Amino acid sequence: MAELAEAAHAAAEHGAESQTVQEYISHHLSYLTYGRFPDGHWGLAHTIEEATEMGFMSIHVDTMGWSLFLGAAFLLFFRYIGKRASTGVPSGIQNFVESIFEFVEARVNEGFIYKNPYVAPLCLTVFVWIILMNTMDLVPVDWIPEIAMAVGGLWGLEHMSFKVVPTTDPNITMGMSISVFFLILYYSIKSKGLGGFLSELAFHPFGKWMLPFNLIIEIPTLFAKPISLGLRLFGNLYAGELLFLLISGLLGVYQLPAHFVWAVFHLLVVPLQAFVFMMLTIVYLNAAHEPVEHH
């Protein structure tokens, strides 16, 4: 509960600076952006407007940094545990890591019927990485941004945004789902051949005389996969974060119980969304590995 009190305090301070709730939330929903200014030089954006002007040629230092940090931390930790793992009775932490490993392996064995030794590691990476990124949502909304603003103040960035939950950034979730999409394309073409893959788009489900209709159905279906995969994760986490911000910005001192209730509910969302992302990845890749059907 201490962190909640801290969040309340921070929110009260914002109120004192006569910041509107809208400003508070929009500040929390923008990124620490490094990119190309309209005049051509590269640097950190000082305001939200500057960041918007940069457009595509910019990078979200905060979400990208957290994403890299959490992914690297997870892999190095797992490798550290794996290196000193014993084949006898596993110790507590090894047991924990192994149970995650076994959980993912079981899901892959159930859902993925073809032979590809790279699918299971992919699922482990995606599952644990997304869980960690989602878990950042449970850190009180003002903690890390306040620290970041205090540190940023040393370089004249006292109003900088600092987003902590990578999965509330559509770039992060879509970056992963597009990678999965490329894998779907790669394995489809690898197992069916380019011709087989294209004929599946063109001649299904109505046969070759209805080719335009087949394309109208199949191509959106294909592209819906990565978009729904990425947006589902983004939407769930973004909504969760937004509600935390609303509670923090609107409820004043009464926010503590509301934060608690929403955090408990969110504990379900965090692993569930990671699980959904992993399961859909398995399903999509399994479908991609299906050999071409003959009629």
Add this chain to the structure above:
Amino acid sequence: MDITLTIIGQSVAFFVFWWFCAKYVWPLFMDVMEERRQKIADGLEAAARAEKDLELAQAKSTDQLKVAKVEAAGIIDLANKRGSQIVEEAKDQAKEEAKRIIAGAQADIEQEVNRAKEALRAQVSAIAIAGAEKILEGSIDQAANEDMLNKLASEL
């Protein structure tokens, strides 16, 4: 929604992390768990084998016990037979010994009788001569009587 270079960065990170996981993390756990699975399988197999061994050993021990009982019974039988045989032999020997002792005693007695006869014979001739001397009062030719008396004595 502002799509930026972050999407490419995340995509690159995705593939790098995947590669790292597949190369340096997944095989570690795969090996450990495979090895443990093998260990457990070996352990179970050894337990099953030990159980079977125990059964076999028990069966073998009962068999051996049976054989030992039969053998023991045979040995006891043999011992009994031998014992009675020894007793029989001892009886025979005793009988023979007794016969021998009786025979020896009889021989001794015969010898004693003969000796007594011999002594008696010698004394008889002396007594006869003395008696005859008394009867005839010295007029008899000693030499002529000697012959006659010796003849008498040997006839006895």
